[in-house]
Amino acid sequence: MAEAHDLKVIGTRPVRPDGVEKVTGRANFGADLYLPGMIHGKVLRSPYAHARIKSVDVSGALAMEGVLAAVSRSDFPEETDDLGQNVIARDKVLYHGHAVAAVAASTPLLAEQALDAIKVDYDVLEPVLSIDQAIADGATLVNEQMHTNGDASQPASNIAAITKFERGDAEKGFAEADVVVEGEFRVPMAHQGYIEPHACTATINEEGKITVWCSTQGHFDVRTQTAAILGTSISKIKVIASEIGGGFGGKLSVYLEPLAVKLSELSNRPVRMVMNREEVFRATGPTSATWCKAKVGAKKDGTITAATAWLSYEAGAFPGAPVGPGCMSVLAPYDLENFSIEGLDVLVNKPKVAAYRAPGAPQAMHAMECVIDDLARELGMDPIDLRLKNAADEGTQAPYGPKFPAIGLKACLEAAKAHPNYTAPVPEGCGRGVACGFWFNIGMQSSAEVLIREDGTVIINEGSPDIGGSRASMCLMAAETLGIPYDRINAHVADTESTGYCNMTGGSRTTFATGMAVVQACEDIIAQCKERAAMTWDIDADQVDWDDGQAVPKPGVNADVDPLSLADIAKTWGRTGGPILGRASVNAQGAGAGFSVNWTDLAVDRETGKVDVKAYTAIQDAGRAIHPAYVEGQMQGGAAQGLGWALNEEYIYDDNGVMENAGFLDYRVPVASDLPMIDTQIVEVPNPTHPYGVRGVGETPITAPLAATSNAVRDALGFRVSELPMSPPRLLEAIDSQEG
């Protein structure tokens, strides 16, 4: 692997290739496509959280002038999976906002009005609205066919799955402990809160060829999912990813695309569908509300002897809460001999949860990092010293099995201890809270093609939608590998028919895995250029070096020739075998776990319960930061999302399962005046499996802030508030009850 001091381009902060388009309003996002003859689709959504659908009649809508198509469950194959049932309800509606029918009309307003003409006959059922309700004896069943872990010998249950990780003997470990602390915590449902609502446009031609434009984190996945829900072949579908206005995991699954295709088929028009913000809240996205218990025992010197976690996650209406990753993450920062972790995936009548940035980790780590903080208090230890004493390191077996290769947790903790924001005293009237963060990161499949223009400039074709500057990272890695300036390279996110298969932009995998493919495709270019130069010089290819962007004869090779740049080689490629293109594909392994340490200083107004965040510092191991400004941006953005979740954000439901705050006014995400500058420090412990040492950086940043904020509030108030968000009314209630 290249050492940091050898790098010329990686680690610099150039302007991103798509930047000008995005600061001038030229960039085309999901709702920005206008096609001739295009009409507008809208979705009819369930007014009930739980009901059996007796009938759906769209004829009234179809009778309206200007309404060109209407669809309901009968227009889609009966055999479908959970995602298909989420896109259009089958026998039951399972949450308030569940799609029941859709229409397409000449204007959005007309489509909206036509929804009123659709008749749906419901048999309303009792909704299941919390884990407590769902796991109680005799609970109403969200899905009558659901058996825990698929075990049909047991009665049907709302618990879809139970996951367990164990090592050693936790009870024995607690018996050996001098101090044992435990706590019980609740974290609310939260939405990713991307600013761009879901949007797509679909068209189908007379031979059944479908084209979909949409805002997505994975257009290849849109192709797979849409084909499955429509019962057609992926070979019939081309998906073009628009620019994407935020996703955070919430744009990995389709909601609108299959409906738009069907409406296009029935109307013979291109159909555009755009959600409004209320639909985004009611029918997409959220991550699990959780109820977690954590317990830790330690010796007087801080050595942790045992830990247990019980993690219970709401999945929404279909199985698939991110409790598995929660179990993987909850104790990942620690080197432990004895632990047991149990996770429950629980159905409730709420929207099907979607991935949200390090899905499942923030909630679980909130519980454990709060208990670790309480342990530090009990022991009278600095919270960083306690973590250093027990920190996972290279060779530590992760709770989920594998041994960690080189990781940066200790480096982050040591950097935190030495950081001026940590050595400075806690400001008067403030509390300080520390927490560790973790995400395992993933690799998966990516392809890249590197094309050379006739003038020697370079185009990268790849399939990872650019959600936060990844084109810049690709260009930097290509520039470093090829030895040419950054500004001679452009990166293009190609559609599903213009580049090789690529998994989604998610799991913090893009710079790691797609980057690996880009580097290998550039190495392919270099190998070919050496051959072309050898041919030109009439020597063997193994007598040619690639040095600083040029082919040169190896030292000692007797050839009196000038070096050949990419432009030189391109100029004569007609005589050496034709145009040059490089390609590579990977199923990348060894993503390299990402660790972080965060702390915040904040004040609590005891009169109003309002928290004022005075300072926030995030330290994270990036392996190697390709474009440090975008790495810092991930750290800052994750901190802000975590602060929002800790302090304000939550889904508020009424007794019927209707979300009462489905808008940005009442679901209040942090605004600029809520936050301070967010200080960052990037630690670089290179990931040995990536050619430049990259670890994913996107998700780890949201895993520490919940606990860091909770611990700071604990420090400020002198008692712990175990339920998030710590919004003014909740804190005020807690303060009042403490002061009795």
Added chain:
Amino acid sequence: MSKLHVTTSVNGQPEEVLCEPHQSLLDVLRDELGLTGTKEGCSTGDCGACSVTLDGRLVCSCLVLAAEAEGKEVGTIEGVANPDGLHVLQQKFLEHAALQCGICTPGFIVAAKVLLERDPNPDETTIRYWLAGNLCRCTGYDKIIRAVQDAATELAHEA
């Protein structure tokens, strides 16, 4: 219902549009005039992605009826750069990596431009409160604030 004939000016160019009485300025900019740089994030005036100016005043175009633009000057993101190149704010947003996904960026730039026209030397708190009507979910605002501060400094040097 018959359409309304609205005569207005967008980024200094006269425009005439026929619009429905209920259509917002945002819808008319995007759907009738093809100016899709102004984004729709909420349609309730809470996110600021649709920020434009109306006679120099910062507004959420989703909360303005298109008919209200009659006889007024509308300024959108498409009018911020000039033929000589990017506006300083646009350049600083790029240099500071003050955007990740970029959907909120047009609204931020339109809003920040109005701020700097009114207050060429705002402090951090002023910038944070002025931009509190624009949501960004990606950046945590840090780099946006720094970009605006840097743009203010550069504009002061140019003046």
